[in-house]
Amino acid sequence: MSDRPAQGLRERKKAKTRALIQREALRLFREQGYAATTVEQIAEAAEVAPSTVFRYFPTKEDLVLVDQFPPFVEALRAAPRELNPVQAVRVTMRQVLDAQTPEERADSVEREKLMLTVPELWAASLDNIRGVMATVRDELAAREGRDPGDPEIRNVTGAIMGVMWALWFDWAKDPSMEVVEAFDQALAHLDAGLPISRGDQSPG
């Protein structure tokens, strides 16, 4: 097993082809919808053979799916111990979002919107969603010194994810929304116990 030097022309070309296919796919999805776009069209747009598309992306769904959460989880792990779960997620979220370049963010936006909009993709991300949820829960459990199966931890995790999803859904409908700020405020609200500001009728 000799280790290769740097990336040769071959590797670079592959990466380029892969990126090209994906870019064209996303463009077509955006322009004419996911279901209405055939793999053949994507191949044509990227000027490769349909079989080549499948060589790079085992399924059509994979053209959209990207695990964007590993960095998040890593950052969460590094969050200050003195923060409670919600605060930790809040800080981490802001940090991760702030670190993105405008281009990266635009790209994420595009993908997220497709995910939240197209049933097939929402489906394909089921595992992803479950995985993220499980990972966040495990991490929060560890931070709090609790068992990962602890209902309280599960509830907190669920509430955090739920607040974020609700925001995502809203934002998919109104992309002009200031996501970073909105995320922060939403998590702050959750951290404060979700008070309804004016008419507090019955305290917890």
Added chain:
Amino acid sequence: MSDRPAQGLRERKKAKTRALIQREALRLFREQGYAATTVEQIAEAAEVAPSTVFRYFPTKEDLVLVDQFPPFVEALRAAPRELNPVQAVRVTMRQVLDAQTPEERADSVEREKLMLTVPELWAASLDNIRGVMATVRDELAAREGRDPGDPEIRNVTGAIMGVMWALWFDWAKDPSMEVVEAFDQALAHLDAGLPISRGDQSPG
């Protein structure tokens, strides 16, 4: 006139056929998985032609999907005004679940598990999920005299749904769980502001 049902033989037979097809489908899905079950197999099991299956259920997914939420929303609307959003949902949830017969509950359980487990179905229920979320949010907004677009209402709705989903996911893995009780406790926990019982480190 005899107390024969208002429907003629034709209608009754149709209902029966429909139920039979669906029952066999669910059985096969449970036994060998959703994707691994072809419509042809379902037709064979129900002793009808494949085309007949499609006559009753436009798509394979429709064999599983049922809107179970209208009754929930209706009940939510009727919940006492003095309850806060979380309490209202909690009471409603308990009420709806308690009202189910064991058979109904077993049936729901089966469907829910499929929904949470099978990507295609999770996908098909996207609209449903979004709809439920929107409806619950609108209802909560109305209860609180707030605009449906209010972020605070969105957050509360998201947290409620998130807590419930988290529970569902856990329960899909461990069906022995006492769902009704667990739901109640989870919402109670949320209502209390999601405290982590032992080590409260830093209040909001």
Added chain:
DNA sequence: TCCATTTTGAGAGTCTACTCTCATAATTAT
């Protein structure tokens, strides 16, 4: 340059959800 390895295109082929048509059978009305 020459050879070995890898990538690609072309295209035939599979699988399965789903559609359509039409003849036959079952049900209902008269």
Added chain:
DNA sequence: ATAATTATGAGAGTAGACTCTCAAAATGGA
């Protein structure tokens, strides 16, 4: 009983994701 309506079965057909094979082309190493 007979005619009209409706449901069903049989089966051919479509679409599109995905697989497989093989020869040609591109690339890397010598």
